[in-house]
Amino acid sequence: MSAILEVERVSKAFGGLVANKEVTLRVPEGAICGLIGPNGSGKTTLFNSIVGQHPIDAGSIRFQGREISRLHVAQIARLGLLRTFQQTRIYGGMTCMQNMVISVPTSELGWRSMFRKSPPSDLRKAEDLLHFVGLHAKRHLRARDLSFGQQKLLEFAMALMSGPRMLLLDEPTAGINPTLINGLLDQLRQVNAQLGITLLVIEHNMRVIMNLAQYIYCLAHGELLAEGKPEQVQKDPRVLDAYLGAR
Amino acid sequence: MENLRLLFDAPILSLQLLLDGVLIGAIFALAAYGMALVWGVVGLINVSQGELVMLGGYAAWFLYRAGLHPLFAVPLAAALLFVAGWLLYRAVIFRVVDKDLFTSILATFGLSILIQQLANTLFGADVRTAESGFGTLFLFGGAVTVSRIKLISFAAALLTGAFLMLFLKRSRMGQAIRATAQNARAARVMGVDTDRVYAWTFALNAAICGASGALVAMTWVVHPYLGLPYTVRSFMIVIIAGLGNVAGVLFAALGLGVAENFAGFILGAEYQAAFVFTLLVAILVWRRFWLARERRHLQ
Amino acid sequence: MIASSALRRRLLLACGIVLALLFPALAPAYRSQMALLWVMIVFALTWDLLGGQMGYNSFGNVLFFGVGMYACVLVQRDAGLGYYTGLFVGTAVGALAAVALAGLLGSGILGLRGHSFAIGTLGLGIAAGELAGGWDFVGAGGGMVPPLFPGALGGRETFFYYLCFALAAATFASLRWLYAGRFGLVLNAIRDDEDKAEAMGLRTTRYKTTAWCVCAFFLGLSGGAVGNLLGFIDPREVAFAGPTFGVWMVLMAILGGKGTLWGPVLGAVVFHVTKELFWTYLLGWQRVALGLLIVVIVVFFPLGILGWARERWPERFGHRIEDGAAESGR
Numbered sequence: 001m002s003a004i005l006e007v008e009r010v011s012k013a014f015g016g017l018v019a020n021k022e023v024t025l026r027v028p029e030g031a032i033c034g035l036i037g038p039n040g041s042g043k044t045t046l047f048n049s050i051v052g053q054h055p056i057d058a059g060s061i062r063f064q065g066r067e068i069s070r071l072h073v074a075q076i077a078r079l080g081l082l083r084t085f086q087q088t089r090i091y092g093g094m095t096c097m098q099n100m101v102i103s104v105p106t107s108e109l110g111w112r113s114m115f116r117k118s119p120p121s122d123l124r125k126a127e128d129l130l131h132f133v134g135l136h137a138k139r140h141l142r143a144r145d146l147s148f149g150q151q152k153l154l155e156f157a158m159a160l161m162s163g164p165r166m167l168l169l170d171e172p173t174a175g176i177n178p179t180l181i182n183g184l185l186d187q188l189r190q191v192n193a194q195l196g197i198t199l200l201v202i203e204h205n206m207r208v209i210m211n212l213a214q215y216i217y218c219l220a221h222g223e224l225l226a227e228g229k230p231e232q233v234q235k236d237p238r239v240l241d242a243y244l245g246a247r
Numbered sequence: 248m249e250n251l252r253l254l255f256d257a258p259i260l261s262l263q264l265l266l267d268g269v270l271i272g273a274i275f276a277l278a279a280y281g282m283a284l285v286w287g288v289v290g291l292i293n294v295s296q297g298e299l300v301m302l303g304g305y306a307a308w309f310l311y312r313a314g315l316h317p318l319f320a321v322p323l324a325a326a327l328l329f330v331a332g333w334l335l336y337r338a339v340i341f342r343v344v345d346k347d348l349f350t351s352i353l354a355t356f357g358l359s360i361l362i363q364q365l366a367n368t369l370f371g372a373d374v375r376t377a378e379s380g381f382g383t384l385f386l387f388g389g390a391v392t393v394s395r396i397k398l399i400s401f402a403a404a405l406l407t408g409a410f411l412m413l414f415l416k417r418s419r420m421g422q423a424i425r426a427t428a429q430n431a432r433a434a435r436v437m438g439v440d441t442d443r444v445y446a447w448t449f450a451l452n453a454a455i456c457g458a459s460g461a462l463v464a465m466t467w468v469v470h471p472y473l474g475l476p477y478t479v480r481s482f483m484i485v486i487i488a489g490l491g492n493v494a495g496v497l498f499a500a501l502g503l504g505v506a507e508n509f510a511g512f513i514l515g516a517e518y519q520a521a522f523v524f525t526l527l528v529a530i531l532v533w534r535r536f537w538l539a540r541e542r543r544h545l546q
Numbered sequence: 547m548i549a550s551s552a553l554r555r556r557l558l559l560a561c562g563i564v565l566a567l568l569f570p571a572l573a574p575a576y577r578s579q580m581a582l583l584w585v586m587i588v589f590a591l592t593w594d595l596l597g598g599q600m601g602y603n604s605f606g607n608v609l610f611f612g613v614g615m616y617a618c619v620l621v622q623r624d625a626g627l628g629y630y631t632g633l634f635v636g637t638a639v640g641a642l643a644a645v646a647l648a649g650l651l652g653s654g655i656l657g658l659r660g661h662s663f664a665i666g667t668l669g670l671g672i673a674a675g676e677l678a679g680g681w682d683f684v685g686a687g688g689g690m691v692p693p694l695f696p697g698a699l700g701g702r703e704t705f706f707y708y709l710c711f712a713l714a715a716a717t718f719a720s721l722r723w724l725y726a727g728r729f730g731l732v733l734n735a736i737r738d739d740e741d742k743a744e745a746m747g748l749r750t751t752r753y754k755t756t757a758w759c760v761c762a763f764f765l766g767l768s769g770g771a772v773g774n775l776l777g778f779i780d781p782r783e784v785a786f787a788g789p790t791f792g793v794w795m796v797l798m799a800i801l802g803g804k805g806t807l808w809g810p811v812l813g814a815v816v817f818h819v820t821k822e823l824f825w826t827y828l829l830g831w832q833r834v835a836l837g838l839l840i841v842v843i844v845v846f847f848p849l850g851i852l853g854w855a856r857e858r859w860p861e862r863f864g865h866r867i868e869d870g871a872a873e874s875g876r
Contacts, residue, residue: 077744
């Protein structure tokens with residue numbers, strides 16, 4: 001299977017602090033990969049580098065074969081590579097439906113169509129996706145009035161609305177009621193299987209990521225520590241050390 | 248632009264402009280330092296900064312009219328403005344402290360208009376000067392003139408700044424202020440009365456502005472509308488230097504004073520104000536493009 | 547229920563329009579003041595487009611007003627056209643010049659955020675005034691005087707009343723149309739979280755600049771109209787009047803309730819009427835009173851009249867969250 005995302009020897013430092021050092025990873029198309037590591041290991045920085053939030057110091061990042069390390073966030077998003085945020089970002093002053101409707105793929109937002117109302121097909125798709133994540137009843141609520149967990153689901157639905165080829169999810173289960181996590185896992189598996197969306201997921205919840213991902217990368221101190229199938233990584237002594245702080 | 252040629256023909260003119268610019272720059276630095284203080288500690292951009300300077304100038308002028316030598320008016324104006332600042336905080340400012348930045352900008356802008364119009368109605372629109380009678384120094388055989396009062400103001404401005412820094416470093420309130428600037432919540436947990444700290448900070452800022460204003464009254468003129476350019480200058484200096492960079496504030500301020508002086512000479516006095524405001528926009532836009540290279544945003 | 551309330555609103559609007567059209571006959575003494583009120587409404591609406599809907603709080607929109615004014619009077623002075631032709635061509639040129647300026651400055655100035663944008667635009671507006679004040683070609687400090695109105699005595703006030711009313715109506719209708727489509731949603735998204743909008747692929751620069759150009763267009767038109775209405779242009783007091791018009795733009799929108807369509811209109815009416823009352827009854831202290839009013843509004847009524855009404859009577863002014871047509875997507 002060809003790789004949809006190739007990150008090659010990417011390094012990024014902020015002032016004197018090295019956040020990522022020569023990190024290499026490949027995500028095959030249609031796969032679900034996990035990115036784990038203790039706090040401060042550079043996972044979110046890597047995400048930020050991939051989506052173009054800051055320029056990288058060295059290395060190359062290719063999405064669908066195309067070099068994206070010099071592109072800006074909006075350009076990369078338009079190529080079909082989206083991310084969700086750790087702190088969950090939605091448009092607080094707008095209703096859930098409006099949040100959804102404004103998240104249609106920008107290729108559909110031609111100059112003239114911007115000045116018209118949303119077509120009924122968009123509204124239907126928005127409602128379907130809100131049903132899918134379980135927010136349909138709250139669709140007219142202002143997004144800022146949702147609970148944190150609900151906002152996370154909205155953010156996820158918005159990302160799906162945009163029709164991405166690949167999603168970078170930053171701790172999608174953090175703050176979610178544990179009884180609802182299984183439901184979220186099912187949703188993730190479903191979008192991967194049915195819509196063919198490749199997923200790269202940062203997670204701290206080991207149960208979740210070991211069940212969800214097909215391949216896992218582990219970062220520590222900004223470097224790639226270990227990689228492999230979940231069963232292998234779970235037992236890797238270096239990974240255990242990194243988490244338990246023996247280093 | 249003939250003036251530009253003059254600069255090349257008579258380089259001694261450049262020296263004059265440089266000197267005047269540096270001397271006035273110290274006063275800019277003082278006002279800028281106060282703005283940085285309030286911004287860093289209270290998290291508020293005080294758009295009425297220039298009006299506080301203006302009030303300080305009028306305070307000095309009235310004291311001068313009452314017979315006091317302008318030099319003594321400086322600490323007195325500072326004291327008067329300290330009280331005014333405290334009252335302003337208690338009346339208005341404390342209500343916008345925890346609101347978003349735009350609200351505080353708009354509120355202090357409203358305040359600046361209020362103060363400005365009050366001054367205009369009460370004091371009249373005429374320009375005033377508090378004569379100090381110190382005479383002029385003649386350097387380089389008379390080619391360069393420096394009014395002694397400008398030299399004294401320069402020293403006074405630096406002294407006031409130094410005194411303030413000492414206060415912030417050594418006194419208990421100064422330490423409380425610095426702690427609040429670093430982390431207001433933690434300071435509160437440690438028992439610091441942040442509301443009092445904010446009041447002190449704002450009042451101190453007003454005092455600094457009062458001192459600057461008094462110096463302006465002596466070296467230049469005061470009138471009700473001198474405020475906004477001072478606010479803009481302070482903002483520019485703080486933007487260039489960054490919060491917490493005292494040396495940077497001083498150098499940026501001196502640089503601005505010099506730049507303004509040269510611009511006023513080359514472009515003509517009627518364009519000096521235009522220069523200040525255009526420079527503000529230019530600096531902000533340039534800085535934004537410079538940050539965009541790092542894909543960071545100008546906040 | 548819903549149908550009749552919409553009908554009631556339409557009826558009210560129609561009554562309002564009829565009253566507005568008959569006003570010069572009903573109260574001829576206040577024609578000029580009302581004409582200015584229509585301009586205030588344009589001020590508030592255009593500011594709200596940028597500040598209330600898009601979250602870019604500009605203190606320098608008056609730049610476009612002044613540019614429009616100067617361009618218009620320049621055309622009237624130098625193009626050698628008849629009065630009415632000159633006026634209409636002039637206002638059109640003014641609007642275009644303003645839009646061109648907005649387009650030019652857009653990528654630079656709209657890249658600023660938050661307080662940098664606010665204070666930067668403040669500087670921009672005042673810089674323009676100072677530059678115009680020193681430029682001899684446009685009359686420098688003395689400003690310029692537009693040509694005299696050729697019509698009968700009293701015809702002038704009536705003419706400009708209808709001109710300004712048409713402007714206000716056009717601005718309102720245009721913005722209503724804009725907000726009905728997805729463009730309004732994009733602006734709101736930029737307001738709520740611009741980084742998120744970019745992360746979702748939206749071409750934020752394009753929309754920000756467009757919004758600014760729309761502001762510039764209507765402000766440019768108003769500039770020409772007001773310059774001719776007042777009969778003189780002063781660079782600092784009339785054209786690029788930052789501390790007056792420039793601030794009032796912001797105030798009126800906030801007073802009425804920013805981020806809504808009728809809020810700025812309401813705010814403009816209340817503010818303008820209050821201001822005229824101050825000028826009549828507090829002569830000598832009217833500007834001080836106005837400064838005080840600004841502080842009071844900002845500190846105590848940040849949500850504005852509509853915002854307050856929404857909290858007080860959510861059934862009438864709030865938006866529906868239960869099943870129903872109300873505020874589903876746009």
